[in-house]
Amino acid sequence: MVDASYFKGKDVISMRDYGRKEIDFILNKSTEMIELIGKRCNLCQEKILATLFFEPSTRTRLSFETAMLRLGGTVIGFSDPSASSVKKGETLEDTIKTVENYADIIAIRHPEEDAAKKAADVADIPILNGGSGPGEHPTQALLDLHTIIFAKRKINGLKIGLCGDLLYGRTTHSLALALNHFNVDLYLISPEELSMKKDIRNDLKMNVTETSELLEVLPKLDVLYNTRIQKERFTNPEKYESLKNSYIITPDLIKKGKKELILMHPLPRINEITPDVDKMVNAWYFKQVKHGVYVRMALILLALGL
Numbered sequence: 177m178v179d180a181s182y183f184k185g186k187d188v189i190s191m192r193d194y195g196r197k198e199i200d201f202i203l204n205k206s207t208e209m210i211e212l213i214g215k216r217c218n219l220c221q222e223k224i225l226a227t228l229f230f231e232p233s234t235r236t237r238l239s240f241e242t243a244m245l246r247l248g249g250t251v252i253g254f255s256d257p258s259a260s261s262v263k264k265g266e267t268l269e270d271t272i273k274t275v276e277n278y279a280d281i282i283a284i285r286h287p288e289e290d291a292a293k294k295a296a297d298v299a300d301i302p303i304l305n306g307g308s309g310p311g312e313h314p315t316q317a318l319l320d321l322h323t324i325i326f327a328k329r330k331i332n333g334l335k336i337g338l339c340g341d342l343l344y345g346r347t348t349h350s351l352a353l354a355l356n357h358f359n360v361d362l363y364l365i366s367p368e369e370l371s372m373k374k375d376i377r378n379d380l381k382m383n384v385t386e387t388s389e390l391l392e393v394l395p396k397l398d399v400l401y402n403t404r405i406q407k408e409r410f411t412n413p414e415k416y417e418s419l420k421n422s423y424i425i426t427p428d429l430i431k432k433g434k435k436e437l438i439l440m441h442p443l444p445r446i447n448e449i450t451p452d453v454d455k456m457v458n459a460w461y462f463k464q465v466k467h468g469v470y471v472r473m474a475l476i477l478l479a480l481g482l
């Protein structure tokens with residue numbers, strides 16, 4: 177049996193650290209958070225969250241901050257490391273050992289794959305990984321699962337397609353690892369050059385189909401999770417240019433899928449989904465955003481043991 181005490185003081189670094197019971201516990205706790213929204217809540221009244229974002233972010237940072245504010249807590253941090261001592265050459269470890277004197281919990285995003293782990297190794301307070309380079313993004317995976325449950329009332333039995341940049345797209349890495357604990361058929365849809373990162377692919381235990389042809393598998397899917405080609409990870413700009421328009425979802429394309437297909441995207445979208453898809457009932461990517469607040473409220477409470 178997993179209970180809340182299991183999560184107290186623990187970091188959230190990788191989906192590899194969670195089994196089905198832990199995932200279910202977090203998702204249930206996230207659902208409980210919904211009724212706290214809009215009410216006066218002082219569960220985190222004495223607590224401070226530090227958000228240390230070494231890479232650009234809109235949703236992840238703002239939803240961590242919203243989550244803490246909704247819980248009655250306070251937020252400090254930076255979203256522009258060039259305005260902090262990082263600019264002077266301070267190491268990540270020293271930044272963390274400093275900030276833990278100010279805050280009770282830290283959410284971090286960093287371009288290096290092992291940054292969140294490195295931070296956790298030196299910190300005495302919980303570290304929440306808000307995206308570690310081309311590695312993982314576990315809190316996004318949890319909010320993705322929470323969204324799927326709300327849209328489909330289940331995860332087991334679904335046919336789920338992850339599409340786009342599966343090599344560098346950290347959200348797809350964490351989501352695939354999370355789905356490993358469910359009975360799903362997974363479709364990995366990408367140009368060959370951007371196929372699923374090998375260490376993640378090797379760990380997948382479910383029924384997996386890999387293809388570059390979205391149209392071939394689209395009619396089977398219950399969930400299509402499209403992603404941005406991660407321009408900032410490419411060393412060769414021409415390669416990015418040649419791949420950036422690999423999959424563009426339009427209303428006509430959606431109509432080739434099941435009527436109940438849900439379309440998700442971690443956002444930001446560049447041109448992977450045309451804006452005229454937004455009004456279709458299949459479009460779930462902006463509703464998905466809200467689940468980020470519920471899940472991050474739950475994760476903050478659990479890590480703080482509240």
Ligand code: NCD
Nearest residue numbers: 235236307347404442443444
């Ligand atoms: C993603 C990220 O930063 O990994 N966005 C997010 O956190 N919601 C996806 C992306 O940048 O493409």
